[in-house]
Amino acid sequence: MERNTIEIRGAHEHNLKHIDMSIPRQKITVVTGVSGSGKSSLAFDTVLAEANRRFFYTLSHYSRQFLDLGARPALRSASGLSPAIALAQNETQASVRASVASLSDIGEMLGVLFARFAEKRCPTHDLPTEARSLDEIVGFAKSQYFGRTIAVTVTIADQKKGQFKKQLEGFVKKGYSKAFIDGKLADIDPIPNLAKDEKHDISLIIDSLKVDPSKEQRLRRSIETSLNLGEGLACIHTVDTKGKLESRSGQHISLQSGCPVCHFAWPRLDTRHFSPNSLGRCEVCDGRGVIIDEDDDPKAEENFEPEACKNCAGTGLDPKLKSITFRGRSIQKFYMSTIKDLFEFASESVDSSLGDSAAVKLVLETLLNHAQRMMDIGLGYLHLGRRIRTLSNGEAQRLRLSAILNEHLRGVLYVLDEPSQGLHPREIDRLWKAIERLKSQGNTVIIVDHDPDMMRRADWIIDLGPGGGVQGGMLLAQFDPKEAKAYAKVSATAEHLYNRLTSVARAPVKHSFKEFIQIDKPRLNNLKMAKARFPLGGLTVVSGVSGAGKSSLVLKTLFYNLHQEIKSKVWNKPKAKTVPWFCSGFSGADAIEFCTLISRKPIAKSSVSMPATYLDIFTDL
Structure with missing residues (x-):
């Protein structure tokens, strides 16, 4: 039979004084007390730590060796625990690359939308990159590279992890001997030993030749072979006078797409090409969206925002991606828009998607749900490209809370650290509705907080004290907020909740300043x-x-x-x-x-x- 409570016995982590308590499951419990009274020691270092320890010990011994399990919390026994998720205050400063889009997973979904369903146009001529024939591609190669030495290549790996031994062995058997690996020309016989856990770029060299009329048939065979091996995609690189391959001068060729004027073709796109942290990053700012000057004062740097990158308008995305649009919008425009704008766009798109495939509707509905959750907790004004470092602590924590709300998990223990911090009193209602939604899904919520409104709305209150440090760590009371009167003599929290004490000693006020x-x-x-x-x-x-x-x-x-x-x-x-x-x-x-x-x-x-x-x-x- 499922337990109705979480039972903690003999908790003595840090300054806790061997306390015993019961925490109701599938309810909202607020742990409160003065600073240093042991709130975090109970909620995070005892309940959360023990729940995580038990969950991790269900994994194999091999898997556990990669985890930092830490020591067992100091307590006599615990029962009724569920798998736990913590939402703590920022313990480390967010990366300069982290943005609202990346932290909320909206960036990933936008990547899917643009990689699969967007219209691709030429960045130079703004023309659709429609499919071309083999004759057209060969004609383009002859006119573009006449008199120059080129190498025709096929992409095997594009920033992917692995050793790729089977693929390379297969190409060696077919007679190919060289490849461009991680920026360097290398022999593939014998097979190179690549680092398994590192990302690699590998382009197989099909042929290297000088483009002139006497080698037209060879050029045609090489391009046809490369397109067959690359499933319709290949690349042409120029070779300098020293015989060195110029990897950055690659021209994509495709039977599937290409500009009718300059024959520009997009590579096979996936979500990484639309991420400022991967293949879609701006070359000027390296995807950061800002220009970081190493000569700036390091003490002041973390307290101000560097200059936005003008090349990408602060989005961190490659400007070429503006030529790929979904219903007239580029991914840069989404990054420069607010969550509210995204919600309105997704809502209109879902309503007007009668002719779209089920896959398009699914992605749009997922974006709509993400935006709705964020608007429900008052984050509709944030721009998708806004850097996490520029958010207040309250905004950053609510952003992480919105990600939790999108998971729809059940039977989970959530431990939240002062979610009301940084919120105006009128915003507490939105936050509480989000927490109530977690409870309604069958989850247990433990909140460390001091806000009177949060405590009055909770199902259960645990009051620790009476002081901080060695004078704290004792269980003063645990009660239903509606029964605060019965505990007013032993708990200052209960007394304040019952009497609604709000008066604060005021100092004399100066009214004139010069x-x-x-x-x-x-x-x-x-x-x-x-x-x-x-x-x-x-x-x-x-x-x-x-x-x-x-x-x-x-x-x-x-x-x-x-x-x-x-x-x-x-x-x-x-x-x-x-x-x-x-x-x-x-x-x-x-x-x-x-x-x-x-x-x-x-x-x-x-x-x-x-x-x-x-x-x-x-x-x-």
């Missing part, structure tokens, strides 16, 4: 204000709904310009040369000599970091 830091016309991301003023000698709170521009204004624009202002003083740099960053003017910071950014990013640099090393206490000792 000096301000002023930012004129900040324009980073979605900022559109005329000016922003921050009083000196006062405490300023910047608030607004998620995505309103709080981080862009304070953590990016204000901090970086302030940092540059102070740096110019240290280097005795003339103020006239200090150009305001993403604003028309920055003033009022003359009296400031030092600034520091206290963010939510982890301060640990390695697994052995500790407060004593961060505070440099060991140096004094």
Whole structure:
């Protein structure tokens, strides 16, 4: 019989004091308490760690040797656990390549849509690349390469992992002896020993010859043979005076497609050709979407956005891909559009797809579902090409939550770390509906949070305390929020929930300020204000709904310009040369000599970091 609760007995991980508790299954439980009371130790280091350990131990011994299972959590016993998925705060900084499209899997689905169903046109002449005959291809080769030495090749591997021994052995038996492997000309007899776990580029050389009238029949045979071996696709490379193959000058030829003017042909396209992290990346920025200057101050670099790449308009995609469109839209246009725009496009396309194949409808419906989930939790304003590094912590966590909602898993234990962090009170409703959807699918949800609205809506509350560190780790109460009155004497959380205490001690307020830091016309991301003023000698709170521009204004624009202002003083740099960053003017910071950014990013640099090393206490000792 299926258990109705998760039973934890004798938990003593970190500062937990051998606590026993019951967590209802298929319900929403909020673990709360003061900072350092043991919330994460219970939810993540005990419940999640034990659930993962048990799941991984169902794998074979061979598979487990590749996993870092860690030590068994400190507890006496646990029962009723399910396979678990964690949604924690960012532990490491996201890659500069990571974007909304890649993290949400929308980029992958767009790749399928464009690789399979898009219209392909010539990047130079904007003409359809329709199928050509063998005679037309041979005629093009004679006119384009007359008097030059060429090599006719067939692609065996295009950025794929493996050793490809069977394929190469088959070609050796047919009499072929050379191939272009990972940028170098190589003999394939004997078969080269390639690294199995690395990606390789392999092009088999069918023939190498000088194009002139006396070799027309040989040229025709070579091209025909290459097209047969490549299933209608092949490539022609020029060979320099030293006999070296110019791999980057390859001209694709195809019986299936080609420009009628320049005979340009697209290779056999798959999702990798539409990814900025793979074969579809921009050559100027290497798919990053931004130009990274190695001479920039490394301390300031992580707090501002580098200049967007003009070649790809910040998308990280090869500009040639603009010539491949689906219903008039290129993949670059999708990356520059918002989730809401994608939802509207997919919705209209699904409604008007009467003549489309079932496969097209399936891809469009999948995109529609992804966009709908993201809009349900208030992320419709994000652009697909937006870099994850530029998102606030709350936006990044909700983006990962939307990916979880698309999985439709059942019987899973979800552990969430402060999902309400960074959200405006009016946005909590959307978040809670998403969490309720997980519960309705038969999952168990454990949330570490302090938000009163989240606690009041939960099915169960676990309150730890009473203090932090050695003074915490005790189970003060576990109760249904509706029964908070009965636990008000033993739990400060229950008392606040029952009495709805909201008063906060207020300090005397200054109403007059004489000096301000002023930012004129900040324009980073979605900022559109005329000016922003921050009083000196006062405490300023910047608030607004998620995505309103709080981080862009304070953590990016204000901090970086302030940092540059102070740096110019240290280097005795003339103020006239200090150009305001993403604003028309920055003033009022003359009296400031030092600034520091206290963010939510982890301060640990390695697994052995500790407060004593961060505070440099060991140096004094």
